[in-house]
Amino acid sequence: MKRVIAIANQKGGVGKTTTAVNLAASLAATRRRVLLVDLDPQGNATMGSGVDKAGLVNSACEVLLGECELAAALVSVEPSNFTLLPANQDLTAAEVRLLTLPIARETKLRNALQPKRLDFDVIIIDCPPALNMLTVNALVAADSVLIPMQCEYYALEGLSALLSTVDQIRIAANPTLSIEGVLRTMFDPRNNLSTEVSNQLLSHFGDKVFRTVIPRNIRLAEAPSFGRPALFHDKESRGALAYLALAGEMIRREEEAQTAQRAGSPASPPATDHGAAANDAAAHEPAPHVAAGRAGES
Numbered sequence: 001m002k003r004v005i006a007i008a009n010q011k012g013g014v015g016k017t018t019t020a021v022n023l024a025a026s027l028a029a030t031r032r033r034v035l036l037v038d039l040d041p042q043g044n045a046t047m048g049s050g051v052d053k054a055g056l057v058n059s060a061c062e063v064l065l066g067e068c069e070l071a072a073a074l075v076s077v078e079p080s081n082f083t084l085l086p087a088n089q090d091l092t093a094a095e096v097r098l099l100t101l102p103i104a105r106e107t108k109l110r111n112a113l114q115p116k117r118l119d120f121d122v123i124i125i126d127c128p129p130a131l132n133m134l135t136v137n138a139l140v141a142a143d144s145v146l147i148p149m150q151c152e153y154y155a156l157e158g159l160s161a162l163l164s165t166v167d168q169i170r171i172a173a174n175p176t177l178s179i180e181g182v183l184r185t186m187f188d189p190r191n192n193l194s195t196e197v198s199n200q201l202l203s204h205f206g207d208k209v210f211r212t213v214i215p216r217n218i219r220l221a222e223a224p225s226f227g228r229p230a231l232f233h234d235k236e237s238r239g240a241l242a243y244l245a246l247a248g249e250m251i252r253r254e255e256e257a258q259t260a261q262r263a264g265s266p267a268s269p270p271a272t273d274h275g276a277a278a279n280d281a282a283a284h285e286p287a288p289h290v291a292a293g294r295a296g297e298s
């Protein structure tokens, strides 16, 4: 696994940061070298990793503006064993400065990550809840985009704007940008609406929907207040196990794709085919890896 994954959805509060932090910890637990990039001025991924966003000397802001080398801003996150590029509200000022640049403003992050790309197996970028210049920088730097979606009313609203941004970025700057997958978050099986929206996602995205479902789980919600991923807060919790399952699914998918490539046939529909793929996927949906039980339970 060697790639840059942007975690994006301009809708707020859908689980982007929770996914970024817990996926980083889960992939690190499989001995992969992981860099987590906080690209949100809220600095939630920074705080959720246990780093104080108020005390940063160098951060994503300075790196994006070319005021410091990436290496000078990186922080080791223990005990999770991943590396963090932290952020705080200064990033808002960086975005404003980027907007005033006449050229190359979309490629700042890609260029900044370049010298360290081979030092990591996976680079995960936590995007802000907006389709702004920060998110554009993330999508230009990324190989793929992972879209967390809360299974609730209006979940699909705004999705077409995100997908059309992805298409525009493919045309303008990053032709191989693919959809890593759509992740169902905060899933509550007792709620009929959750199941209905989940089925809608499956019919829209088919194989692009991760089979792993992230349940609504109190441990995932409280872990950031301890500055830890759920894996180091309560490793037996359903939330922690769900993100381990997601990491496992991503690794397995990649291995299958590589095997298929060697055999000369695609393992799954082309990454760009996010529309009509496997419209009947809902009917063939295997049991999710993390069977959602009672909501709120650890």
Ligand code: ATP
Binding pocket: 011, 012, 013, 014, 015, 016, 017, 018, 019, 040, 042, 044, 127, 128, 129, 185, 186, 187, 214, 215, 216, 217, 218, 220, 221, 222, 224, 239
């Ligand atoms: P923003 O758009 O503001 O950056 P986000 O998409 O990054 O938000 P999170 O911050 O990850 O979303 O999650 C929003 C809230 O929901 C947080 O309080 C988080 O702790 C909680 N949360 C996220 N996932 C779960 C879950 N699976 N179970 C319970 N609570 C969750």
Ligand code: MG
Binding pocket: 016, 017, 018, 040, 044, 127, 128
């Ligand atoms: Mg967030």
